[in-house]
Amino acid sequence: MKCQQCDKLATFHITELTGGKPQELHLCEDHARQYLTRSDDETAAATTLAGVLAHQMAVGQTAEELARLDQRVCPVCGITFYEFRNQGRLGCPHDYLAFSAELEPLIINIHGETEHSGKRPARYAGGTDSRTQLIRLRREMKAAVSEERYEQAKELKDKIKMVEAAPLE
Amino acid sequence: MNLTELARSSGEWLRGSGPESDIVISSRIRLARNLAEFPFISRCTPADRGEVEKRLRNHVIHVQAGGELDYLNVNDLKGIDRQFLVERQLISREHAESEGARGVAIAENEQVSLMVNEEDHLRIQVMHSGLDLTGVWQQINEIETILCDQVVFAFHPKLGFLTACPTNVGTGMRVSVMLHLPALVITRQIDKVFRSLQKIGLAVRGLYGEGSQAMGDFYQISNQITLGKSEETLVSQVGDIVPQIIEYERKARDVLVKESHETLHDRVSRAYGILRTAQTISSEETMHLLSSVRMGVNLGLISDVAIPTLNELFIHTQPAHLQKLRGTELDTADRNIERARYLRRHLNKQDSGNGGKN
Numbered sequence: 378m379k380c381q382q383c384d385k386l387a388t389f390h391i392t393e394l395t396g397g398k399p400q401e402l403h404l405c406e407d408h409a410r411q412y413l414t415r416s417d418d419e420t421a422a423a424t425t426l427a428g429v430l431a432h433q434m435a436v437g438q439t440a441e442e443l444a445r446l447d448q449r450v451c452p453v454c455g456i457t458f459y460e461f462r463n464q465g466r467l468g469c470p471h472d473y474l475a476f477s478a479e480l481e482p483l484i485i486n487i488h489g490e491t492e493h494s495g496k497r498p499a500r501y502a503g504g505t506d507s508r509t510q511l512i513r514l515r516r517e518m519k520a521a522v523s524e525e526r527y528e529q530a531k532e533l534k535d536k537i538k539m540v541e542a543a544p545l546e
Numbered sequence: 547m548n549l550t551e552l553a554r555s556s557g558e559w560l561r562g563s564g565p566e567s568d569i570v571i572s573s574r575i576r577l578a579r580n581l582a583e584f585p586f587i588s589r590c591t592p593a594d595r596g597e598v599e600k601r602l603r604n605h606v607i608h609v610q611a612g613g614e615l616d617y618l619n620v621n622d623l624k625g626i627d628r629q630f631l632v633e634r635q636l637i638s639r640e641h642a643e644s645e646g647a648r649g650v651a652i653a654e655n656e657q658v659s660l661m662v663n664e665e666d667h668l669r670i671q672v673m674h675s676g677l678d679l680t681g682v683w684q685q686i687n688e689i690e691t692i693l694c695d696q697v698v699f700a701f702h703p704k705l706g707f708l709t710a711c712p713t714n715v716g717t718g719m720r721v722s723v724m725l726h727l728p729a730l731v732i733t734r735q736i737d738k739v740f741r742s743l744q745k746i747g748l749a750v751r752g753l754y755g756e757g758s759q760a761m762g763d764f765y766q767i768s769n770q771i772t773l774g775k776s777e778e779t780l781v782s783q784v785g786d787i788v789p790q791i792i793e794y795e796r797k798a799r800d801v802l803v804k805e806s807h808e809t810l811h812d813r814v815s816r817a818y819g820i821l822r823t824a825q826t827i828s829s830e831e832t833m834h835l836l837s838s839v840r841m842g843v844n845l846g847l848i849s850d851v852a853i854p855t856l857n858e859l860f861i862h863t864q865p866a867h868l869q870k871l872r873g874t875e876l877d878t879a880d881r882n883i884e885r886a887r888y889l890r891r892h893l894n895k896q897d898s899g900n901g902g903k904n
Contacts, residue, residue: 465711470580493707
């Protein structure tokens, strides 16, 4: 097969997945190198989460900084930033607060905005984070029970009941 | 819900009615929501998943005044039934293939479906035949409002509805229209259209996969951004561009009719001929040929088969549908033979009855 851009033999067969649909490219070595190293706006703007994250992580961060960042843990669900980065899915609603500094540039990159301007649930003007704290309380209670700290488990249980019963503003 | 019974109809998205339905197949909106007091799916224990499903199940079947929705336990369904629901666009491929407690509530007319424990705890979907995004938004907004009163969704005053993936945060809304664009494909203008759509922040996807030529020339256009714009703005961002694409497609069809009438007539007639006589045929080839025939009918080049019949064939020749209609599981080779037989039977009727074009 000939290179799509000259008469040389195509030795590189690239399937481009960014953009709307996969695109097959058959190129010689020179044109392949040129293609792969171009700084294409469209490619850079591709909003695949993994791409954006990798890009963001690569910019201006030393290995130590990155390692420290990766070890950050959400106190509510226990997910590390590394785990999020790896799987591209957050662990609980509180992650948006726990990792807010790290997530903000990512969110701007994806949406170009940082503030919701759509529908709001009628009752939860102040947000629902108090509810989300139930995730942490239940986790702590489970741990207390399995470590036979029953007194503490009882306290946590009461607290969970209180939060569950509390009306949201 | 009897899935075998369901298999005999064509479902909402290929009903083939509604405004501009020769080009706009369906209009769809989905909203992603999560319960505030449970971890997102990836951090859920099996017990959490079970609890989320238990809490949502009773609410999701009661979102419509007209009557209870059917609830299917997706985890218990056979592979072929899951595949069937994917083909009907009632659940996502991801929902079909994942594991653990999960389900879907489906309205009888298939316009509404609510997936429990997909990527988010809840994915609400409303779909109408033809171009009707306003109607879809109205309906899904009502459903979401009802649910909002019954459960506490994860919500942050600044970021909006919180979702497992930051790409959905804010409104959690994906607005999409499915378009049939064969003439833009033939005239090689489709890439140009896609590039311009991407520039204004819209995503384009093929139906059932990402092949370079979308299956049957069906393309789905949707918003990419979910944060910082109101739901109404997102609806019009997608909705406003559709008439323009319809016009491009119609123009491309006009050009084909005027400038290469014989070639076009030959192409659609051959497609029709193959579909009526083939002895074994793949799903891809079927979609491809049905697409040509569908355009041929819309342009008046073929007159003895009606659009609803073709729409029905699009879905009935999908692997799971074919097997459900046949009443037995078939391997690929046998499916191809059965598919050809099914097509011959339905396209060679002397009097196509309700399929007639008058």
